[in-house]
Amino acid sequence: MSFKKTTEQDSNYDHLEEMSTSSLLENINNEDQKVALAVKKVLNKIGLLVDIIAEKLANKGRLFYLGAGTSGRLGILDASECPPTFGVSHDLVIGLIAGGDSAIRKAVEFAEDDTEQGWKDLKEYQINEQDVVIGIAASGTTPYVIGALESCNKNNITTGCITCNEGSPLAQVAQYPIEVVVGPEFVTGSSRMKAGTAQKLILNMITTTTMIKLGRVKGNKMVDMQLSNNKLVDRGTRMIMQALDVDRQTAANLLKQHQSVRTAVNYYKNAHR
Template sequence: MEPFIKTTEQPSSYRHLETMPLHDLLAGMNQEDQQVPLAVQAALPQIEKLALAVVEAMARGGRLFYIGAGTSGRLGVLDASEIPPTFGVSKNYVIGIIAGGNIALTDAVENAEDDEEQGWKDLESHKVSKNDILIGLATSGTTPYVIGAMEKCRALGIVTGCITCNKHAPISQVADFPVEVIVGPEFLTGSTRLKSGTAQKMVLNMISTIAMIRMGRVLDNKMVNMQLTNQKLIERGTRMLIEKTGLETEKAKHLLLQYGSVAAAMEAYNKDTGQI
């Protein structure tokens, strides 16, 4: 096996950023960002295996857990928080855990990511079980808080995956389904909130969206179970109902608000009209 090298910590190929013209800073960052989707594409076989494992866990009634620190942890919490309003499921369906707790979403918590025991303690508070699946998020692939939790899960027969941006990372060794998205050194040396964070966000988008599609929360290409939390979404839902039923706008909107989602409104409409 190749030796483990943190490419995420290697020096940027751009020098003297403080003297660069604004246009060159933008162009350089954009050039680096273009590498991200190609790196994700190269990791698609790994992502497919992990996505399938997530679908299988949810099909048996399990939950999806993300665990991470810093930017990785925030991205996991972000993805988890967007699932209920987008797909109309319980907030306990996908759960994001970040080292240091919720305060770490906005403030750095000193040494939180270095605690090898706390990750499991945080998971245990959610009564994690063999039905569930855990995805460890660590661009470096070395975060003790995350690896400690994953090691404990594996020992207890809980399925694990990971998303990292370093090849042959330690976190991959404790993951049943490792995903390594190799984006290379950052534009700003070591700043993994840039390319590495973008890569993680892209993979999280893919996994959670595919899981929800497979769990029947999408019809055709529409978010028919989205929560109607603002006027924009009510208008979107109304348009969906009009498209599917041919109802006038006000009737479609009334039906939508009466039943709370496009899916529920469609079910009621089809039942009343005798359609399948």
């Protein structure tokens, strides 16, 4: 199969500067609606990777995301949401970006072109065979990511990828490739748009499904979430009220005492057997 970057193909629209605001928004929305359908086509590939990740994390492994630019930022975003949402350690899901943390806010020139830096960044975390590394690159050609996955493979570390071009060099390197082809962007080559949305949807699926499989959700509730603001304290209180059929004050007292929805519910049930 010849490799063709659909992420770089000309937009299906032209003369954008001549469009009205409503036309621009409608056309962007039309393109966005294609993303979920493209993701649906690769659910089996996502499932294969999730099962591997859940097994590794259940046995003291970690999940690493590796990317450059928008892809790197999306990985960091997903990783950063896991501790407050699921109550896991900040060391369980880790996002790395070419150019280091300063690249989260401001692009670092040519950082993504270093084929060795990705592996160096991973080695700072004592990466090992228990871990899983997912390379994220819309183009599927980012040297920082490809080089890292090649080194992971040589060291018996499980690798996956999320890319938006079919048959890319990155997909050929990854053991568990996810190729979600969303087609040309509304603004030609602007892969922060549909490609970025597709990557975000898949990242949501990977960590949410993994955490559910690891027992971090009960019923449909985030029973291990961190109580880091008043909104979450209120949510936790309501969750306890619903789970135990108690009044708000009782639920609030239980949450304040135990600082965890799961712990509060278990304590109350054990005490009222």
